[in-house]
Amino acid sequence: MASFIKAISYHLPEAVVSNEDLVGEFPEWSVDKIAKKVGVNQRHVVSKDQCASDIAEQAARKLFAESGIDKSCVDFVLLCTQSPDYFLPTTACLLQERLGLSTHCGALDFNLGCSGFVYGLALSKGLIDSGIAKNVLLITAETYSKHFHHLDKGNRTIFGDAATATLVSTEGFAEIKEFDLGTDGTGANNLIVKSGAMRHREKFEDISFDKSGNPLSSDHLYMNGSEIFNFTLETVPELVGNVIEKNGLNNDSVDLYVFHQANKYMLDCLFDLMEIEEEKAFVYMSEVGNTVSSTIPIALCEAKKEHKLVGNVLIAGFGVGYSWGGCILNCK
């Protein structure tokens, strides 16, 4: 049985941090210039009392309202997040109740970052192809802003919070074709929040500052930008090649590339390295930033609005873990 994306919607939290806001906080830093390079004008962030489940619920409600899909058809909920409400219970179980979904639907969380949407599609396809489920509600919801030190101007410039909801079903506008997935745990320490979970329950309280004045803290999100950049340059071209090969395509038969929207600078480097023409490279991040697992579904939503989701669309997610994955969406 084939699996399809039937509908996608997304939700952005109300509060907006503009580049002007950041310049106000960091007058010594040319944030405006850097923001221009990373391609982000503004980002949305959750409030102190807003959690992943809250924005996830809003995204799912929007999906049902915009698509007219009856929520009673949902027989599985997959939630991708690295900022769950609790250690337990599973946030997807909370969402079953809050969305008024059937008690006969399965629900689980999975913990991935920028590759999460692709893995969610792979899991959804597995559930549908095996006959376990017919309508999978795949939600991505991330609130990285809660992981940042307030003085971490670099990450606060790049990242934004968001949630998306996708219905994967036996029919729809985009058939989910073949995947290529990969993992390399040697990169774990290059994008990490060290304390808070079971390995280091207590805070380290070890903050220091690098030469550029950026805080380094085991109690907040740490990203080694240059190592992540190198990982991306090494991995993504091979990933894309593998996806094309596994789908029996060639470079010319891919109509649109929708990569994880890490930052514009990195995307431009990748497109340049892989010689992908500008008209085939979809970018949507200036008003939302890097929303982790939500960047690809948000970009797909926007590409659909622009009538660009036609033919073979190659999606590729890559990041924290390291984890990466890609597939072809054959769009009507």
Added chain:
Amino acid sequence: MDINQFVQDFADCFDDTDASEFTPELNFKQLEEWSSLSGLGIIAMCKKKCGIKITGAEIMEADTIKDVYDLVMSKAN
């Protein structure tokens, strides 16, 4: 690749600094335009033009463009 071509490719990683300022001896981290993003540009340039992977830490250890060039050449051989 000879060092003059490398210096030119290095200069292309920067938007605001005049190309004439770039010499093998330039201490590039002293440029007003220097940022961690410039470092990413240099990593990408070395990968694309020379097929060589260098790290952010190696760039931070280098002082001059020639230091980066020597590093790339040592990895190429």
